[in-house]
Amino acid sequence: xxxxxxxxxxxxxxxxxxxxxxxxxxxxxxxxxxxxxxxxxxxxxxxxxxxxxxxxxxxxxxxxxxxxxxxxxxxxxxxxxxxxxxxxxxxxxxxxxxxxxxxxxxxxxxxxxxxxxxxxxxxxxxxxxxxxxxxxxxxxxxxxxxxxxxxxxxxxxxxxxxxxxxxxxxxxxxxxxxxxxxxxxxxxxxxxxxxxxxxxxxxxxxxxxxxxxxxxxxxxxxxxxxxxxxxxxxxxxxxxxxxxxxxxxxxxxxxxxxxxxxxxxxxxxxxxxxxxxxxxxxxxxxxxxxxxxxxxxxxxxxxxxxxxxxxxxxxxxxxxxxxxxxxxxxxxxxxxxxxxxxxxxxxxxxxxxxxxxxxxxxxxxxxxxxxxxxxxxxxxxxxxxxxxxxxxxxxxxxxxxxxxxxxxxxxxxxxxxxxxxxxxxxxxxxxxxxxxxxxxxxxxxxxxxxxxxxxxxxxxxxxxxxxxxxxxxxxxxxxxxxxxxxxxxxxxxxxxxxxxxxxxxxxxxxxxxxxxxxxxxxxxxxxxxxxxxxxxxxxxxxxxxxxxxxxxxxxxxxxxxxxxxxxxxxxxxxxxxxxxxxxxxxxxxxxxxxxxxxxxxxxxxxxxx
Amino acid sequence: xxxxxxxxxxxxxxxxxxxxxxxxxxxxxxxxxxxxxxxxxxxxxxxxxxxxxxxxxxxxxxxxxxxxxxxxxxxxxxxxxxxxxxxxxxxxxxxxxxxxxxxxxxxxxxxxxxxxxxxxxxxxxxxxxxxxxxxxxxxxxxxxxxxxxxxxxxxxxxxxxxxxxxxxxxxxxxxxxxxxxxxxxxxxxxxxxxxxxxxxxxxxxxxxxxxxxxxxxxxxxxxxxxxxxxxxxxxxxxxxxxxxxxxxxxxxxxxxxxxxxxxxxxxxxxxxxxxxxxxxxxxxxxxxxxxxxxxxxxxxxxxxxxxxxxxxxxxxxxxxxxxxxxxxxxxxxxxxxxxxxxxxxxxxxx
Numbered sequence: 001x002x003x004x005x006x007x008x009x010x011x012x013x014x015x016x017x018x019x020x021x022x023x024x025x026x027x028x029x030x031x032x033x034x035x036x037x038x039x040x041x042x043x044x045x046x047x048x049x050x051x052x053x054x055x056x057x058x059x060x061x062x063x064x065x066x067x068x069x070x071x072x073x074x075x076x077x078x079x080x081x082x083x084x085x086x087x088x089x090x091x092x093x094x095x096x097x098x099x100x101x102x103x104x105x106x107x108x109x110x111x112x113x114x115x116x117x118x119x120x121x122x123x124x125x126x127x128x129x130x131x132x133x134x135x136x137x138x139x140x141x142x143x144x145x146x147x148x149x150x151x152x153x154x155x156x157x158x159x160x161x162x163x164x165x166x167x168x169x170x171x172x173x174x175x176x177x178x179x180x181x182x183x184x185x186x187x188x189x190x191x192x193x194x195x196x197x198x199x200x201x202x203x204x205x206x207x208x209x210x211x212x213x214x215x216x217x218x219x220x221x222x223x224x225x226x227x228x229x230x231x232x233x234x235x236x237x238x239x240x241x242x243x244x245x246x247x248x249x250x251x252x253x254x255x256x257x258x259x260x261x262x263x264x265x266x267x268x269x270x271x272x273x274x275x276x277x278x279x280x281x282x283x284x285x286x287x288x289x290x291x292x293x294x295x296x297x298x299x300x301x302x303x304x305x306x307x308x309x310x311x312x313x314x315x316x317x318x319x320x321x322x323x324x325x326x327x328x329x330x331x332x333x334x335x336x337x338x339x340x341x342x343x344x345x346x347x348x349x350x351x352x353x354x355x356x357x358x359x360x361x362x363x364x365x366x367x368x369x370x371x372x373x374x375x376x377x378x379x380x381x382x383x384x385x386x387x388x389x390x391x392x393x394x395x396x397x398x399x400x401x402x403x404x405x406x407x408x409x410x411x412x413x414x415x416x417x418x419x420x421x422x423x424x425x426x427x428x429x430x431x432x433x434x435x436x437x438x439x440x441x442x443x444x445x446x447x448x449x450x451x452x453x454x455x456x457x458x459x460x461x462x463x464x465x466x467x468x469x470x471x472x473x474x475x476x477x478x479x480x481x482x483x484x485x486x487x488x489x490x491x492x493x494x495x496x497x498x499x500x501x502x503x504x505x506x507x508x509x510x511x512x513x514x515x516x517x518x519x520x521x522x523x524x525x526x527x528x529x530x531x532x533x534x535x536x537x538x539x540x541x542x543x544x545x546x547x548x549x550x551x552x553x554x555x556x557x558x559x560x561x562x563x564x565x566x567x568x569x570x571x572x573x574x575x576x577x578x579x580x581x582x583x584x585x586x587x588x589x590x591x592x593x594x595x596x597x598x599x600x601x602x603x604x605x606x607x608x609x
Numbered sequence: 610x611x612x613x614x615x616x617x618x619x620x621x622x623x624x625x626x627x628x629x630x631x632x633x634x635x636x637x638x639x640x641x642x643x644x645x646x647x648x649x650x651x652x653x654x655x656x657x658x659x660x661x662x663x664x665x666x667x668x669x670x671x672x673x674x675x676x677x678x679x680x681x682x683x684x685x686x687x688x689x690x691x692x693x694x695x696x697x698x699x700x701x702x703x704x705x706x707x708x709x710x711x712x713x714x715x716x717x718x719x720x721x722x723x724x725x726x727x728x729x730x731x732x733x734x735x736x737x738x739x740x741x742x743x744x745x746x747x748x749x750x751x752x753x754x755x756x757x758x759x760x761x762x763x764x765x766x767x768x769x770x771x772x773x774x775x776x777x778x779x780x781x782x783x784x785x786x787x788x789x790x791x792x793x794x795x796x797x798x799x800x801x802x803x804x805x806x807x808x809x810x811x812x813x814x815x816x817x818x819x820x821x822x823x824x825x826x827x828x829x830x831x832x833x834x835x836x837x838x839x840x841x842x843x844x845x846x847x848x849x850x851x852x853x854x855x856x857x858x859x860x861x862x863x864x865x866x867x868x869x870x871x872x873x874x875x876x877x878x879x880x881x882x883x884x885x886x887x888x889x890x891x892x893x894x895x896x897x898x899x900x901x902x903x904x905x906x907x908x909x910x911x912x913x914x915x916x917x918x919x920x921x922x923x924x925x926x927x928x929x930x931x932x933x934x935x936x937x938x939x940x941x942x943x944x945x946x947x948x949x950x951x952x953x954x955x956x957x958x959x
Binding site: 529 | 644652
C-alpha cells in the first residue's frame with residue numbers, strides 16, 4: 001500500500017543509455033495518483049465517482065459512496081479540512097478547484113432515507129467481543145467497520161453523547177447537532193452496546209473483563225496546567241495552556257495579545273508561544289524558566305531564533321503565584337533559585353529567598369503535556385513515548401500490547417476528522433486480522449476496477465466535455481440573522497441546480513487515458529488534438545531529460561509521466577499527467593483505439609470476513 | 610463525437626514574438642477520419658506559422674474539393690479563406706495574389722484536386738511562379754468518394770479493396786520541377802520534425818513553393834500493400850536532407866559542417882540551414898533533383914526533404930512589373946488615368 005508505485009525507475013538500455021522504464025499501469029497506485037483528489041484524501045474517497053452521481057441526481061447513491069469511505073459525509077461536508085481541494089486538477093488549469101467538500105454536503109442534504117442501504121448486521125455474532133473507548137470519529141469508524149462482520153462491541157464514552165471532537169469543539173453554527181445525531185446514530189443503531197457518561201478509569205479492569213481487543217480513541221491529550229495561588233481567581237481567563245492557545249491562534253480565533261506576556265517553560269512549545277505572542281502585538285514578552293538556559297530542552301536553533309528576536313529568557317526563576325486583582329491578572333511572582341545537578345544527574349533547586357514580580361496580563365503555560373492516559377496502568381505491556389503517547393505502529397495502529405489498538409488523535413496527536421476516520425479504518429482492519437491470526441504488517445490490497453467508457457465510435461459514457469463554469473460560492477444566511485444566534489447554520493449549502501453546475505466542473509480524472517503501445521501507428525492524431533499538449537512521441541531518455549523534451553516540458557515533478565513501451569519507430573509515447581483534462585479527445589481521434597478512456601474505481605481496503 | 614475542443618490550454622504554453630500561443634493559430638475541430646494524415650499537416654502549418662510569428666490575419670488559405678481541401682477550416686481560424694471549385698484553387702490563388710501581393714497565400718490541395726481534375730490549373734500556377742505555398746496532401750486515393758485509386762497511386766499499390774493499381778502514377782514533384790517550380794519538396798505527414806521547417810522554408814521562399822506531402826488515408830489506403838500507408842512510408846522513407854529554418858536576425862546556433870551543411874539565405878533575410886544526408890545532391894540543380902528522384906525510385910525508396918530551390922527566383926509580380934500595392938488600395942485616378950493618358954498609350958502603338 002505504501003509503495004509509491006507511480007514512480008518510474010530508471011534503467012539502462014542495451015546501448016548503455018539510461019532511459020525510463022515503461023510505466024506499469026497494472027499497479028493500482030499509478031492510476032490512483034492520477035485521481036488527485038482521491039489520492040490526497042486520507043480515506044481515499046472516490047470523489048469523481050460520487051460527483052458524477054450528484055450530477056445525475058442520485059444523491060443517496062452518492063451519499064453511500066461517501067459513507068462507505070469517510071463515514072460522516074454530512075459532517076465532513078461542512079467541516080472537512082479538504083486535502084482534496086488543493087490537490088484538485090482543476091486548480092491547475094484554472095483558478096479554483098471543484099468545491100468537492102460542499103458537493104459532499106449536497107448528497108447528505110438531498111439524499112432520501114438511506115437506512116435500507118446500510119449494511120445488514122448479522123444476528124449471529126462471530127464470537128469476538130471488543131471494547132471501544134471514546135465515541136469520536138476514529139472510534140465510531142472502527143465500530144462501523146466491524147459491526148457488519150458480526151463483532152460484539154461495547155463502546156464507552158465519558159460524555160453523554162457520541163461525536164467526540166466533532167460535537168465538543170466545532171461550533172454549531174458550522175455543524176448543526178442534528179447532523180451529528182444522524183450520522184453517529186447510523187453506527188450506534190447497528191447494535192453497539194453504548195455506555196455513555198462512563199469514563200474508563202482503569203485499563204487493567206477493562207482488560208480483565210475479557211475483551212478480545214480494545215480500541216482507544218480518546219482524542220488528543222492537552223498541555224499541563226500549573227495550579228498556583230491565584231489560579232482560581234483568574235478562572236482560566238489569562239492563564240492558558242500554550243498548545244491550546246496556539247491552536248486558537250492557528251484557527252484564527254485569537255488574533256491579538258495584551259502588552260505583557262509571560263511564557264512559562266523551556267521547550268519548543270514555549271518558543272512557539274513567545275514568538276507567536278510577539279507577532280500578535282505583545283510589547284513585552286518574557287520566557288521564564290526554573291532551570292538555567294543551559295538546561296533548556298528546546299532545540300538550540302529554536303532558542304537562538306527566540307533570542308535573535310529580542311525575547312528575554314529569564315533563568316532560575318521558580319513560579320510561586322499569579323497576582324490577580326479584581327479578577328484581572330496583573331503579574332506573576334517568582335522566587336530565584338539556585339540550580340545544581342549532582343553526579344547521578346539529579347536536579348536540585350535551592351530557594352534563595354529572593355522574590356521577584358513580573359508584570360503580565362497573559363500567561364502561557366508550556367510545561368509539558370498533561371498525561372492523557374492516567375487511566376492506563378504502566379504494567380500492562382503498553383509502552384509510552386517520552387511525550388506521553390502510547391507507542392503505536394503507524395501502519396497497524398497496534399500498541400506494544402497486541403490486544404490494544406489506538407486511533408485518531410489519541411494515537412499520534414491532533415490531526416483532523418478525515419485523518420481520524422482513515423486511522424479508524426486501518427485499526428479496524430488490524431483488529432480483524434489480529435483476531436483471525438493474520439500477519440498485521442501485510443496490509444490488504446485495495447480493490448480496483450478498470451472499465452472502458454466506450455459507447456460508440458466517438459461516444460463515451462461519461463460527460464467528456466469540459467465546462468468553463470467558474471467555482472460557485474455557497475450561499476449564506478443573512479448576516480444579521482446569523483450573528484444573533486449561536487446555533488443557526490451560517491452556510492445554506494448548494495441547491496440542486498448549483499450543485500449540478502458545480503459537479504460538472506469535475507474533470508473525471510478517474511476516467512483514465514489507457515494506452516496500448518502495440519496498437520499505435522504513430523499517426524500523431526492524439527498529439528494534434530490534445531488541447532493541453534500533454535502527449536509527445538520522443539526517444540526515451542532518463543526522466544529529467546525526458547521531462548524537458550516534451551512538447552510542453554513536464555515541470556510539475558509532483559505529477560507522474562506515463563512512458564509507453566517502444567513503438568515501431570523506436571520512439572515512446574510520453575504523457576504528462578499534470579494538466580490532462582480527461583476530455584477523451586486523444587481516444588476519439590485515435591484510429592486504432594490505442595488510446596481508450598477507462599474508468600478506474602479504487603476502493604481502499606476494508607476488513608473482510 | 611466531439612465537435613468542440615475544451616478551451617483550456619496548458620498554462621505554460623510558449624508565446625511567440627506577437628504574444629500569441631499556438632491556440633491563436635488553431636481552427637475548428639477536424640471532422641476528418643481519426644488518424645488522417647491531413648490533420649497532422651494542419652498542425653504542422655499551425656506550428657510553422659506560430660514559430661514564424663506570422664500574424665494570422667495576413668494569411669489567405671485556399672483550397673478546392675476533397676478531404677485535403679476541407680482542412681483549411683481546421684487551422685488558422687483567424688485567417689482569410691476561400692474554398693473554391695474542384696481543381697480550381699490555383700486559378701483563385703493566382704487571381705487573389707495578383708489583386709493583393711501583401712498576403713501570404715497557402716493553397717491546400719490533394720492528389721485528386723491537383724493531379725486529376727486540377728492538373729491543367731496546377732501546371733499554370735507552377736509555370737507562372739505565383740508567390741504562394743502549394744501543399745498537396747497526397748494519399749494516393751479518392752477518400753471522399755470512398756476509396757478509388759487516384760492519379761498518384763503507384764503501380765501495384767493495393768488500397769483497402771485489395772486490387773493492385775494497374776496504371777502509371779503521376780509524380781507531382783517531377784512535374785513541378787520540369788515546369789520550372791522554384792521550390793520543390795517532398796515530405797511525410799508523420800514526420801513533423803522534417804515537415805515543419807520545410808513549410809517554414811516554403812513560406813520564406815519568394816515564388817511558387819510546392820510541397821508534396823504523403824499523407825496516409827487511414828480509412829481506405831493504409832492497408833498492407835499500399836505504398837502510401839504509415840508503415841510503408843516509414844520503412845521506405847529516405848531523407849536527402851534535414852532542414853533548420855532560422856528566422857531573420859537570429860543567430861545560427863547549430864554546428865556547421867562545411868562538407869555536409871549548406872546555408873541558403875532567403876530574400877527576407879531568413880536562413881535555411883540544410884544538413885545534407887545525400888552529399889552528391891545539389892539542391893540548386895534541377896537535373897540533380899530529377900536524377901536523384903529516379904535513382905531512389907529505382908531502389909524502392911521514397912525521397913524526402915527539399916529537392917530543389919532557387920532562392921533568387923523572380924515571382925510573377927516582378928516578371929509582370931505589377932503595382933506594389935493591393936488593387937483595393939488604388940484610387941480612381943490610378944485605376945482610370947484618363948483620356949489623355951490613354952491617348953499617349955495609343956500613340957505608342959501607331
